[in-house]
Amino acid sequence: MENLLRPLIVVGGAVALTVVIGWITDRLLCQADERHRETPLWGLLRRGRIPYQLVLCSAMLRASYDETRMLERYSSAIGRTLTLVLIGSAAWLVIRIAGAIVETTYTSYARAHRDPARLRRVRTQVSLIMRVVSAIVGVVAVAAMLLTFPAFRAAGASLLASAGILGIVAGVAAQSTLSNMFAGLQIAFGDMVRIGDTVVVDGEWGTVEEITLTFLTVRTWDERRITMPVSYFTSKPFENWSRGTPQMTGIVYWHVDxxxxxxxxxxxxxDFLRECPAWDGRAYGLDVTDTTPNTMQVRALATAKDADDIWTVRVTIRERMINWLADEHPYALPRVNTAEAPLPPNRTNGHPSPDGASPRRAHDSPGADR
Incomplete structure (x- = not known):
């Protein structure tokens, strides 16, 4: 009877104590979050309550397992399993705490600074820092788990002796991966491209949606996702429309008579720009930039506050100008010279005759009046 009650008391007591301590800790974090509304730290720390309870429960069970005298045949395996759970849950808890601290720091920075470009840069750096921290904690946790096995501890000396050769082999084999990782860090802290930037890559226009240590995702205007290695942005030229200030100048071309x-x-x-809400009012203009034997090229430019608005401005003035020319000045549209077309007001193809007669058409033959 004692052999049955002792394990139940130890295991049940550990679980009950874990639940009670976890509930008390959660209530304290809730009260701290209500008192300190200016910081999200306490609310973010509540996300770690599950790994926190796992750490408590596994630690208490591991410490008291030897006293239970339950399943003595498997005591070594059960003890190692509890140790592995303890290491894994501790790593999970450290990642959650680090994430809460980093997110709180970014929130405080975002409240103090209103510059969107600077906030996107810091957000990119924060996300990559969290990925690096998670990777380091994960590697340390896996190493600690492996060291719990006697075979790995015995092989430690030989592993250290061959670490130099293994490092060279791994560096050669993972050359592409390592270059992408260093490129990711260079992008994060070199301010080359940030989450939310508008970029043009290989002729595709889109917005940077995600940046990791190895790849970058661009969301195009038609909801497609382009994924490419981050080393692309450190080795090839690309357009970043959000670099510096987001203000842009858009250009529209027409070929007219x-x-x-x-x-x-x-x-x-x-008039069209004054009626377009996307125009920011900074500048506009219209000039002839080129001519051909049949047409001339007219360029209009206008400004807007960002890439989305400049697209709206361009399509608006292109469409409305063509419609206006077709309705009010159809002679101004490109045409084939040999085709009959309406003439502009107060203009003729030839010189007016002295008696006021209309000039001869270009396609009339010299003997048409005979």
């Missing part, structure tokens, strides 16, 4: 009313087009461009 030589008789197009440029001054009227400038006035209409101004």
């Amino acid at each position: 030589h008789s197009a009313p440029l001054e009227a087009m400038r006035e209409k461009l101004r």
